[in-house]
Amino acid sequence: MFFSNEQLQDALKEFKEECIELLDRMEEGLMTIQENGPSHDEINAVFRAAHTIKGSAGMFKLNHLVEFTHVAENLLDEIRNDNIAFNHELIALLLQSKDHMLEMVLFYSQNFGQEPDEVIRASSKSIIDSLQYHLNNDISVAEEGKPAEKSGWHVEILFGTDLFEAGMDPSNFIRYLTRFGTIEHFDLDTALIGNISNYNPKECKIKCEFDLNSSISEAEILDVFEFIIDDIEIRLTQCLPDNSNDVDDDFLSDHEQLSESSTNIVEVSSGMVVDSAKSQVTSSSLRVDSDKIDVLINLIGEMVIANANVVQKSSEIKNNELMQSVSIVSHMLEEIRECAMKIRMVQIGDTFNKFKRIIHDVSKNLGKEVELVISGGDTELDKTLVEKINDPLIHIVRNALDHGLESGEERVLTNKRAKGRIELNAFHDAGMITIQISDDGRGLDEEKIFNKAVEKGILDPHSKLSQKEIFNLIFEPGFSTAEKVTDLSGRGVGMDVVRKNIQSLRGSVDISSSKGKGSVFTIRLPLTLAIIDGFLVRVGQTHYVIPLEMVLECVEYLGEDNDEYSGNNYINLRGTILPLLSIRSHFSETHPKNTEEKENVVVVRSGENRFGVIVDELLGEFQTVIKPLGKIYRGVRGIGGSTILGTGEVALIIDIPMLINVIGSEHHYTDKKG
Amino acid sequence: MITVEDNVAIICPPQELTIRNVGEFVDECREKAFTGNEIALNLIGVYEIDSSGIQSLIALKNESNERKIVVNIVGMSSEVDEMLSVYNVTSFMSNQG
Numbered sequence: 127m128f129f130s131n132e133q134l135q136d137a138l139k140e141f142k143e144e145c146i147e148l149l150d151r152m153e154e155g156l157m158t159i160q161e162n163g164p165s166h167d168e169i170n171a172v173f174r175a176a177h178t179i180k181g182s183a184g185m186f187k188l189n190h191l192v193e194f195t196h197v198a199e200n201l202l203d204e205i206r207n208d209n210i211a212f213n214h215e216l217i218a219l220l221l222q223s224k225d226h227m228l229e230m231v232l233f234y235s236q237n238f239g240q241e242p243d244e245v246i247r248a249s250s251k252s253i254i255d256s257l258q259y260h261l262n263n264d265i266s267v268a269e270e271g272k273p274a275e276k277s278g279w280h281v282e283i284l285f286g287t288d289l290f291e292a293g294m295d296p297s298n299f300i301r302y303l304t305r306f307g308t309i310e311h312f313d314l315d316t317a318l319i320g321n322i323s324n325y326n327p328k329e330c331k332i333k334c335e336f337d338l339n340s341s342i343s344e345a346e347i348l349d350v351f352e353f354i355i356d357d358i359e360i361r362l363t364q365c366l367p368d369n370s371n372d373v374d375d376d377f378l379s380d381h382e383q384l385s386e387s388s389t390n391i392v393e394v395s396s397g398m399v400v401d402s403a404k405s406q407v408t409s410s411s412l413r414v415d416s417d418k419i420d421v422l423i424n425l426i427g428e429m430v431i432a433n434a435n436v437v438q439k440s441s442e443i444k445n446n447e448l449m450q451s452v453s454i455v456s457h458m459l460e461e462i463r464e465c466a467m468k469i470r471m472v473q474i475g476d477t478f479n480k481f482k483r484i485i486h487d488v489s490k491n492l493g494k495e496v497e498l499v500i501s502g503g504d505t506e507l508d509k510t511l512v513e514k515i516n517d518p519l520i521h522i523v524r525n526a527l528d529h530g531l532e533s534g535e536e537r538v539l540t541n542k543r544a545k546g547r548i549e550l551n552a553f554h555d556a557g558m559i560t561i562q563i564s565d566d567g568r569g570l571d572e573e574k575i576f577n578k579a580v581e582k583g584i585l586d587p588h589s590k591l592s593q594k595e596i597f598n599l600i601f602e603p604g605f606s607t608a609e610k611v612t613d614l615s616g617r618g619v620g621m622d623v624v625r626k627n628i629q630s631l632r633g634s635v636d637i638s639s640s641k642g643k644g645s646v647f648t649i650r651l652p653l654t655l656a657i658i659d660g661f662l663v664r665v666g667q668t669h670y671v672i673p674l675e676m677v678l679e680c681v682e683y684l685g686e687d688n689d690e691y692s693g694n695n696y697i698n699l700r701g702t703i704l705p706l707l708s709i710r711s712h713f714s715e716t717h718p719k720n721t722e723e724k725e726n727v728v729v730v731r732s733g734e735n736r737f738g739v740i741v742d743e744l745l746g747e748f749q750t751v752i753k754p755l756g757k758i759y760r761g762v763r764g765i766g767g768s769t770i771l772g773t774g775e776v777a778l779i780i781d782i783p784m785l786i787n788v789i790g791s792e793h794h795y796t797d798k799k800g
Numbered sequence: 801m802i803t804v805e806d807n808v809a810i811i812c813p814p815q816e817l818t819i820r821n822v823g824e825f826v827d828e829c830r831e832k833a834f835t836g837n838e839i840a841l842n843l844i845g846v847y848e849i850d851s852s853g854i855q856s857l858i859a860l861k862n863e864s865n866e867r868k869i870v871v872n873i874v875g876m877s878s879e880v881d882e883m884l885s886v887y888n889v890t891s892f893m894s895n896q897g
Binding site: 290297300312314316317321327328331332 | 822825829830850851883889
């Protein structure tokens with residue numbers, strides 16, 4: 127066995143992740159072709175994805191996956207050679223093939239060493255039959271117009287001296303080549319290996335040449351060596367099998383050159399020279415298990431807490447030199463924290479792109495024509511958040527497709543374009559990421575929602591609710607206005623889960639809608655779930671942290687300015703009415719207020735809402751490691767988590783969006799000009 | 801791993817002859833393999849072999865040829881046989897130098 131068990135598991139995990147990425151790329155390419163028509167770049171990208179998956183699967187001897195992908199790859203090869211024209215039917219078939227490949231990748235990642243069961247095999251056969259049908263029937267280019275058929279290659283390879291230590295075995299690559307054809311006249315340069323008394327057993331001294339009787343292209347041969355292309359010298363000469371004597375005798379004469387050369391050359395007989403340094407451009411990133419980054423971030427979190435304790439102690443000792451050193455360490459720690467958090471940041475574009483496929487499939491099922499517009503795909507947020515927001519987004523988009531957008535006929539009758547439109551947009555705002563899903567459909571029907579809520583017993587018929595509150599009823603458990611339940615949505619079990627999932631990420635979801643014009647779902651999420659910059663305040667004996675990016679400014683609270691306005695506290699802030707919330711009264715702080723101490727107002731913002739939080743003391747910026755709340759605090763609205771201070775005390779993190787919802791539902795305040 | 805009887809060095813490489821342990825095998829060969837005038841190479845017990853292992857056997861054979869020491873392969877596992885076939889060196893290893 128070439129790998130140890132542990133190495134095999136790691137390699138399999140990497141294989142699975144790589145395949146999922148490549149399959150996503152394949153899907154993205156197919157969807158782009160569907161949208162914009164075929165382009166050579168996209169077709170090549172799809173072909174390369176399939177080809178790389180086949181190559182990787184071959185390394186693990188995942189035969190069924192190799193066989194299946196080989197057929198799909200053949201079809202793609204004919205397409206990219208302009209022998210078969212792309213059409214919607216082919217795109218659908220290739221998307222189906224991609225889904226099936228994913229199914230097999232997942233199977234093998236969990237059942238290594240086994241071949242797929244009958245169900246998977248039956249699906250494979252059915253899809254292969256369809257692929258084969260197109261391969262046999264769609265080729266339109268006349269046979270006589272084709273270039274002369276390739277009969278074979280003479281291959282010369284010098285493997286790099288460091289290959290063994292890199293965990294690579296040349297024999298695996300040679301064996302793999304036999305999948306494409308037969309190997310003849312294999313000649314290993316045994317003299318290069320030398321005598322046992324004076325050679326280094328850890329160095330690879332494999333230099334060989336052979337004839338490969340196969341019709342594969344040079345690119346396909348080079349792809350076999352893709353993983354080690356920087357560590358080998360290879361020459362391919364296209365020839366008949368008996369032409370092997372024509373090869374230059376002086377090729378690869380200097381073995382030492384390879385280990386010393388930083389830009390080895392991959393040379394092919396056509397005269398094309400590929401500088402392998404170019405291929406390194408695409409491999410400047412490093413794939414790291416996200417669990418390892420989680421461990422790093424947790425450790426940094428613990429360091430931040432420990433450092434807060436050091437800062438506290440040093441300020442008690444009041445030694446200037448010590449305080450200066452501690453300050454330097456704190457600053458560096460902050461930079462380390464920022465760097466570590468950036469590692470976890472990924473663009474949301476990849477998630478958005480997956481919706482092309484969902485919209486393609488769902489709109490086809492529903493018989494609706496839908497256009498998807500994506501913007502802000504380069505907006506970054508924490509990887510964990512990207513993963514967790516995926517399901518809520520899918521649900522909202524499916525709802526928009528199913529209930530939001532009207533049928534083509536209905537749209538034409540209301541003077542709209544027959545093709546519906548769904549927009550996905552993301553942007554950063556006030557230290558949070560905002561994701562908007564909008565449609566130009568029929569919009570939410572306030573009356574219908576209200577009546578449905580009454581009918582379901584969620585609402586008293588005499589209730590007086592604002593438009594926003596009525597819209598928010600769709601997030602109530604068991605609520606559904608769909609007249610018929612489809613397999614897409616309308617079961618009333620989704621939107622409450624959507625809201626819960628978003629809230630569990632310390633986020634919020636809002637709806638705005640205009641009847642006949644469409645709806646906008648706005649999701650606001652924190653950028654990260656682990657460590658944030660906070661603003662530490664005190665009320666009574668309790669410390670609270672407000673996310674710093676939501677803090678606009680702090681002003682002194684003058685009690686005499688306090689007045690009643692529509693039943694709410696407010697202040698006049700430079701001509702603007704600013705609603706106030708007293709933390710003391712909201713969280714029922716029992717410790718008496720120090721009458722000599724002047725209170726302060728922290729002005730905060732979330733989305734379009736602004737309000738002031740009254741606190742006893744402002745303590746300044748604080749690196750906040752977010753810790754989950756204990757069970758008894760989970761029901762407290764307005765608290766999103768906790769953190770540990772340098773003194774070891776616990777501070778509560780205020781969830782500003784939640785607090786705004788709480789105040790909003792208690793008092794319908796508005797931010798008015800004074 | 802290597803014993804010498806009647807001027808014959810009997811070499812029985814370990815079950816695993818790969819990059820992980822090939823260094824020890826090579827060291828022992830350097831020390832004892834050429835102390836007789838014949839080598840009996842018993843590869844029957846080698847269940848795992850990679851290219852570095854094959855390389856060490858070829859290096860042993862190269863030096864034996866140079867020293868004009870006969871190498872007789874007295875046993876071979878299917879794993880070694882397959883690897884020798886991949887590199888097409890079965891006859892090279894069997895030929896008398």
